[in-house]
Amino acid sequence: MLRVENLTKVFGQVRAVEDLTFEVRPGVVTGFLGPNGAGKSTTMRMMLGLDRPTSGTVTINGQPYRDLDHPLRQVGALLDAGWIHPNRSARSHLRWMAASNGIPKRRVDEALEMVGLSSVASKRAGGFSLGMKQRLGLAGAMLGDPHTLLFDEPVNGLDPEGIVWIRGFMRNLAREGRTVLVSSHLLTEMSLTADHLVVIGQGRLIADCSVGEFTSRASSSVRVRSPQLPELHRVLAEAGLSVTPGMANDGRPVLNIADVVTDQVGDIAAHAGIALHELTGATASLEEVFMSMTAGAVQYQGGGPHGPAGAPTQGGPR
Numbered sequence: 001m002l003r004v005e006n007l008t009k010v011f012g013q014v015r016a017v018e019d020l021t022f023e024v025r026p027g028v029v030t031g032f033l034g035p036n037g038a039g040k041s042t043t044m045r046m047m048l049g050l051d052r053p054t055s056g057t058v059t060i061n062g063q064p065y066r067d068l069d070h071p072l073r074q075v076g077a078l079l080d081a082g083w084i085h086p087n088r089s090a091r092s093h094l095r096w097m098a099a100s101n102g103i104p105k106r107r108v109d110e111a112l113e114m115v116g117l118s119s120v121a122s123k124r125a126g127g128f129s130l131g132m133k134q135r136l137g138l139a140g141a142m143l144g145d146p147h148t149l150l151f152d153e154p155v156n157g158l159d160p161e162g163i164v165w166i167r168g169f170m171r172n173l174a175r176e177g178r179t180v181l182v183s184s185h186l187l188t189e190m191s192l193t194a195d196h197l198v199v200i201g202q203g204r205l206i207a208d209c210s211v212g213e214f215t216s217r218a219s220s221s222v223r224v225r226s227p228q229l230p231e232l233h234r235v236l237a238e239a240g241l242s243v244t245p246g247m248a249n250d251g252r253p254v255l256n257i258a259d260v261v262t263d264q265v266g267d268i269a270a271h272a273g274i275a276l277h278e279l280t281g282a283t284a285s286l287e288e289v290f291m292s293m294t295a296g297a298v299q300y301q302g303g304g305p306h307g308p309a310g311a312p313t314q315g316g317p318r
Helices: 040-047 090-100 106-114 130-142 160-175 187-193 211-215 229-238 262-271 286-293
Strands: 002-011 014-024 029-033 055-060 075-078 148-152 179-183 196-201 204-210 221-225 242-247 253-258 278-282
Touching: 002 040, 014 040, 014 055, 014 179, 014 196, 014 204, 029 040, 029 160, 029 187, 040 055, 040 148, 040 179, 075 130, 090 106, 090 130, 106 130, 130 148, 130 160, 148 160, 160 179, 160 187, 187 211, 187 286, 196 211, 196 286, 204 211, 211 286, 221 262, 229 242, 229 253, 229 262, 262 278
Parallel strands: 029 179, 029 196, 075 148, 148 179
Antiparallel strands: 002 014, 002 055, 196 204, 221 253, 221 278, 242 253
């Protein structure tokens, strides 16, 4: 169990993380989401003792990271795939990590095989592609066979096969009962990988719930097509529904009904004796709900080729 309690981090005049509280439970993949500048990376650095909180605590199974004995055996992390000495081989890179925490040498080759790098174990890491560096970082995270794993943007640089592989890899880790926290900007991928979401914006908690609960916060809508469209429009409006005429992709007229489900629209049409040629329900995607819920917490926005007037021009905490 990873527990964040009343966590705050201030950099000068910037409050990167503000009174943040949540738990990451074992047995599920928890997606850690937020716009750029939301404080995700800063929070993960505080989890690993790389940044000191201004106030609040982070504990892993009841202990701060700094108090863990042989921490690589308890917590594995991939925060920066480029954190590799370029002149060391993949095997040498992992061997010094293993030696620092009393991990047997045999585990190095096991970890390399786990991530598909056995064939390049003796090659210099400086010549690796970004995707290969990501895999080496994952091997380092798994080196001590830890119960808690933290991944920051783990699919960066991976090809489609690699993305599918890492999705299954993380879900298997959770099925083994491990605690898995994954930060990513790829919301479609998170919808396929995560079971639970922690969403922050400007350092504050926005949501802490399952993926299904999060996407259900957006209202559902229905698209309907009928040879009796004007009459259908009338009866739906008389029923108090919000109806907007529209066009399907093929140019045929349809009605879009907000805040309703297909059963309700179908029942109204049947009661009025109106034939339907299409009745399609739609719910918002994870990406759509995320954009809606974090709209007020976006630090940097595009606004045409030169950006919006008054947009910030300097970086801030992630």
